[in-house]
Amino acid sequence: MASSTLTLAGNGIRRGFRSRSLLLMGIVGPLILGSVLALAFGSGGPTISIGLVNLDDSELSSGIADGLADALEGSQLELTRIIADDPGDLSDVERMVSDGEIGAVLVIPEGYGASVTATPETLRVIGAGDNAIASSIVSSIARSIAAGTDLQRAVVAGFVAAGVDPSPVLDDGPVEPVISAEQVTFEGRFDAPLYFGPLAIFLFLGLGVTARTLLRDEHDGMLARIRSAPVSTRDVVAGSAITVIAMGALASTAVILVSTIVFGASWGEPLEVLVVIAAFVVSIAGLLGLIVGIAATEAQAESWTNVIAFTFAVIGGSFFGGALLPGILGTIGTMTPNGASMRALIEVGPGGQSLGDVWYLLAWLFGMGIVGIIVGARLFARRLR
Amino acid sequence: MDVLSATGLARRFGERTAVDDVSFGIAAGETYGLLGPNGAGKTTTISMVCGLLAPDSGTVVINGDTMATDRCPAKTHLGLVPQEIALYPDLSGRENMEFFGRLQGLSGARLGERIDSVLELVGLADRGGERTDDYSGGMKRRANIGVALLHEPELLILDEPTVGVDPQSRNAILDGIADLQSSGMAVLYTTHYMEEAERLCDRIGVMDEGRLVAEGSTAELVSLVGEHPVLRLEGDGDLRVVQSRLAVLDGVIDCTSAEGRLDVVAQESAVVLGEVLQIAEHNGVRITAVSVDEPDLEDVFLHLTGKALRD
Ligand SMILES: Nc1ncnc2c1ncn2[C@@H]1O[C@H](COP(=O)(O)OP(=O)(O)O)[C@@H](O)[C@H]1O
Numbered sequence: 001m002a003s004s005t006l007t008l009a010g011n012g013i014r015r016g017f018r019s020r021s022l023l024l025m026g027i028v029g030p031l032i033l034g035s036v037l038a039l040a041f042g043s044g045g046p047t048i049s050i051g052l053v054n055l056d057d058s059e060l061s062s063g064i065a066d067g068l069a070d071a072l073e074g075s076q077l078e079l080t081r082i083i084a085d086d087p088g089d090l091s092d093v094e095r096m097v098s099d100g101e102i103g104a105v106l107v108i109p110e111g112y113g114a115s116v117t118a119t120p121e122t123l124r125v126i127g128a129g130d131n132a133i134a135s136s137i138v139s140s141i142a143r144s145i146a147a148g149t150d151l152q153r154a155v156v157a158g159f160v161a162a163g164v165d166p167s168p169v170l171d172d173g174p175v176e177p178v179i180s181a182e183q184v185t186f187e188g189r190f191d192a193p194l195y196f197g198p199l200a201i202f203l204f205l206g207l208g209v210t211a212r213t214l215l216r217d218e219h220d221g222m223l224a225r226i227r228s229a230p231v232s233t234r235d236v237v238a239g240s241a242i243t244v245i246a247m248g249a250l251a252s253t254a255v256i257l258v259s260t261i262v263f264g265a266s267w268g269e270p271l272e273v274l275v276v277i278a279a280f281v282v283s284i285a286g287l288l289g290l291i292v293g294i295a296a297t298e299a300q301a302e303s304w305t306n307v308i309a310f311t312f313a314v315i316g317g318s319f320f321g322g323a324l325l326p327g328i329l330g331t332i333g334t335m336t337p338n339g340a341s342m343r344a345l346i347e348v349g350p351g352g353q354s355l356g357d358v359w360y361l362l363a364w365l366f367g368m369g370i371v372g373i374i375v376g377a378r379l380f381a382r383r384l385r
Numbered sequence: 386m387d388v389l390s391a392t393g394l395a396r397r398f399g400e401r402t403a404v405d406d407v408s409f410g411i412a413a414g415e416t417y418g419l420l421g422p423n424g425a426g427k428t429t430t431i432s433m434v435c436g437l438l439a440p441d442s443g444t445v446v447i448n449g450d451t452m453a454t455d456r457c458p459a460k461t462h463l464g465l466v467p468q469e470i471a472l473y474p475d476l477s478g479r480e481n482m483e484f485f486g487r488l489q490g491l492s493g494a495r496l497g498e499r500i501d502s503v504l505e506l507v508g509l510a511d512r513g514g515e516r517t518d519d520y521s522g523g524m525k526r527r528a529n530i531g532v533a534l535l536h537e538p539e540l541l542i543l544d545e546p547t548v549g550v551d552p553q554s555r556n557a558i559l560d561g562i563a564d565l566q567s568s569g570m571a572v573l574y575t576t577h578y579m580e581e582a583e584r585l586c587d588r589i590g591v592m593d594e595g596r597l598v599a600e601g602s603t604a605e606l607v608s609l610v611g612e613h614p615v616l617r618l619e620g621d622g623d624l625r626v627v628q629s630r631l632a633v634l635d636g637v638i639d640c641t642s643a644e645g646r647l648d649v650v651a652q653e654s655a656v657v658l659g660e661v662l663q664i665a666e667h668n669g670v671r672i673t674a675v676s677v678d679e680p681d682l683e684d685v686f687l688h689l690t691g692k693a694l695r696d
Pocket residue numbers: 398401402403421422423424425426427428429430
């Protein structure tokens with residue numbers, strides 16, 4: 001990297017630290033809003049209601065249902081056992097979920113217990129986009145149960161292959177505990193969405209100010225002076241991108257640390273959270289790069305930034321702890337930088353997924369960022385010619 | 386060899402030709418002025434000289450290095466003072482200089498020394514630690530020039546550095562630039578104030594509508610108008626009619642009018658004056674002021690372009 005790029009980035013960061021607007025927008029704002037939301041939901045974070053429909057009358061299945069109820073006793077998750085009137089038609093349950101009466105529902109299908117010695121049956125999760133946390137928690141539960149069942153199936157197959165009767169094992173119920181409270185309740189709480197929502201939007205607005213420095217400098221003769229030194233346009237744009245990403249990373253880290261230490265928030269595994277936040281910051285740097293490249297003036301770039309910030313906040317679920325709008329808007333919402341990052345945080349947090357499982361979200365975020373920065377830089381360079 | 390040689394510079398913006406086939410050179414220790422009204426193409430020319438804009442055609446060579454728009458050695462030879470105050474308002478004068486000095490490749494003790502001596506030079510030695518938005522207009526202008534001197538460039542380029550400056554600060558700035566000339570630095574200075582060009586520049590290029598219409602020392606340029614004094618008149622009414630009548634008179638060498646002014650160069654000013662007053666009265670023009678002057682660059686510009694230099 002050219003030393004002039006570092007000089008430019010160093011200067012940008014120095015000025016970022018002095019600017020009260022970034023401190024206010026990137027750090028203080030999200031902390032205040034996040035802690036107010038956390039307070040409103042109580043110290044345990046919001047209660048999440050999930051349901052269970054057991055359509056199977058086997059020992060195994062009732063064991064699973066009882067085990068789950070025991071495990072969730074006294075946790076942040078409120079389990080409702082639903083009796084289906086007609087096992088063939090779960091439309092009532094689907095309606096409960098889509099109406100938001102219940103966050104998400106796990107369905108144990110008929111014949112699930114018998115499937116240990118026969119063809120595997122799949123557990124079903126009924127969820128809705130507007131409750132991403134509940135859906136990913138229930139999916140996580142389903143995966144744990146399925147893993148336990150698969151293990152048991154393998155054991156049974158082993159007995160059969162060895163010519164031994166597997167009945168004693170089957171009578172003992174599942175070989176693995178169905179699910180532990182820690183696995184699904186995430187140490188009792190998960191309030192990252194309360195802080196991340198405001199952080200995402202405030203940071204987008206705050207870093208917008210930093211990104212627009214490029215346009216202001218062009219207007220004020222600053223860029224002329226910079227470019228009259230032995231500095232290429234590439235150095236200038238790279239310096240600006242590094243400034244935006246560094247300021248975003250610093251502000252996010254500050255919000256995560258302060259919310260954790262002062263307000264006792266739980267975000268998840270530090271490394272996983274860090275990677276998701278990095279992807280988020282890069283993605284908004286790309287979006288801001290595009291805006292700066294396309295806008296003719298600083299004022300125009302500012303309007304664009306504000307419009308996009310509030311649109312994305314609404315459709316990406318940042319105002320409602322990750323809840324998405326129904327239908328196509330919800331789908332678009334998961335593609336916004338804030339929506340996709342929230343999704344990834346939930347998946348690796350209470351969803352129990354690994355970073356590898358959410359690779360597509362990370363790839364989307366990093367890809368959006370890198371493409372945005374490159375295209376924005378090209379457009380910006382073209383105007384200087 | 387010239388420090389700067391610009392050859393055949395041309396640049397269009399869409400349909401508009403901003404600079405058209407401009408060539409000039411500046412030797413070490415020489416101050417060259419680009420004089421022309423707003424929109425003449427001075428900033429565009431300077432932008433091509435500094436490698437900010439790529440010319441459509443033509444080349445710029447500084448100290449033997451060819452200028453380009455990317456990172457190139459030619460840029461280490463020049464210091465640009467933009468038309469705007471190009472200082473970060475939220476940084477101190479010294480911090481601004483640290484940043485721009487580093488971009489020019491200075492660092493460590495050398496950078497510190499250069500900043501100290503430039504702050505001294507522009508009279509900001511005891512104010513270097515203050516944010517530049519706390520500076521007065523004159524201080525900002527001086528700091529703006531100082532930043533361009535950090536790396537001791539062979540060529541200093543100033544784009545209308547006195548616009549919007551009070552007369553006292555303006556004098557200080559012009560004196561400062563005159564001092565720099567004695568250090569052997571080549572200076573390229575643009576302005577639309579003819580007094581500044583006259584006072585500072587060894588040679589002046591007169592620019593209008595993107596073209597260099599004349600070039601030379603003040604004396605050489607003035608001689609284009611003639612040796613005779615200029616009869617200057619101001620009046621209310623249609624001076625153009627008066628001008629066209631006068632132009633055909635015997636003994637009138639040159640006659641131009643613009644914006645309520647009428648300049649007449651004649652063999653014998655005193656003789657012509659009587660006729661001027663007669664023609665004016667005849668055409669309903671009331672003459673409000675009369676003076677006789679040696680011709681200056683204002684007259685040169687009027688003579689060359691038929692337009693007034695002032696905005
Ligand atoms: N970036 C640009 N895009 C379009 N037109 C421009 C641009 N820069 C300058 N011009 C036009 O080129 C002409 C010369 O401008 P400029 O070089 O700024 O003149 P000066 O510095 O002598 O006042 C003007 O007509 C101006 O409107």
